[in-house]
Amino acid sequence: MEFFSLEQIQELARHYGYWAVFAGIAIENTGIPIPGETITIVGGFLAGSGELNYWLVLITAIAGAVTGDNCGYWLGRIGGWQFLLKLSRFFRLPDDEVLKAKTKFAENAAKAVFFGRFITLLRIFAGPIAGIVEMPYLKFLLYNFMGATVWGCIIVTLSYFVGKIIPLDQLISIIAQFGFVALLIVVGWIAIPVLVKSYQKNPS
Numbered sequence: 001m002e003f004f005s006l007e008q009i010q011e012l013a014r015h016y017g018y019w020a021v022f023a024g025i026a027i028e029n030t031g032i033p034i035p036g037e038t039i040t041i042v043g044g045f046l047a048g049s050g051e052l053n054y055w056l057v058l059i060t061a062i063a064g065a066v067t068g069d070n071c072g073y074w075l076g077r078i079g080g081w082q083f084l085l086k087l088s089r090f091f092r093l094p095d096d097e098v099l100k101a102k103t104k105f106a107e108n109a110a111k112a113v114f115f116g117r118f119i120t121l122l123r124i125f126a127g128p129i130a131g132i133v134e135m136p137y138l139k140f141l142l143y144n145f146m147g148a149t150v151w152g153c154i155i156v157t158l159s160y161f162v163g164k165i166i167p168l169d170q171l172i173s174i175i176a177q178f179g180f181v182a183l184l185i186v187v188g189w190i191a192i193p194v195l196v197k198s199y200q201k202n203p204s
């Protein structure tokens with residue numbers, strides 16, 4: 001939300017309605033870091049206050065998530081690997097280490113695409129990275145749709161009902177904190193085995 005205040009997001013959602021929900025989450029899932037989830041939460045909140053229709057917010061959120069991830073997937077599939085190699089060489093990372101990371105993600109791509117929607121940052125990059133590791137498209141499409149549906153139902157329904165009880169900014173903060181904690185868990189799950197293996201090879 002660095003570039004948009006909550007008031008601006010609410011104004012966008014009120015003015016453009018379902019199109020704002022669709023475009024917001026679609027652009028975010030393409031790989032562009034805008035507050036798409038926040039726009040979806042605001043959409044559910046406005047549905048709870050009677051300004052929008054719950055079912056239309058839910059459908060547009062799911063459709064936007066699926067569309068955005070598909071765009072991100074093909075961007076990653078077409079040119080993402082070469083871009084990643086250039087980026088890794090800029091930071092002087094060995095190509096074989098980058099290849100190992102690609103293989104590791106490919107092994108867990110389905111989980112990343114499905115659960116990534118609930119995790120800060122991974123929600124933005126899961127689609128492009130799935131394309132980079134060349135996850136089979138039909139498999140990606142299935143997990144993408146299932147993940148988008150579960151995510152949409154939870155986020156829209158939660159903001160619809162809970163938004164009637166607590167202030168909108170507090171609701172957004174709680175969901176953001178959950179996503180950040182989930183990110184820390186994922187980082188720990190990846191980093192701890194690497195650190196342990198490194199220590200075992202080079203004990204002090």
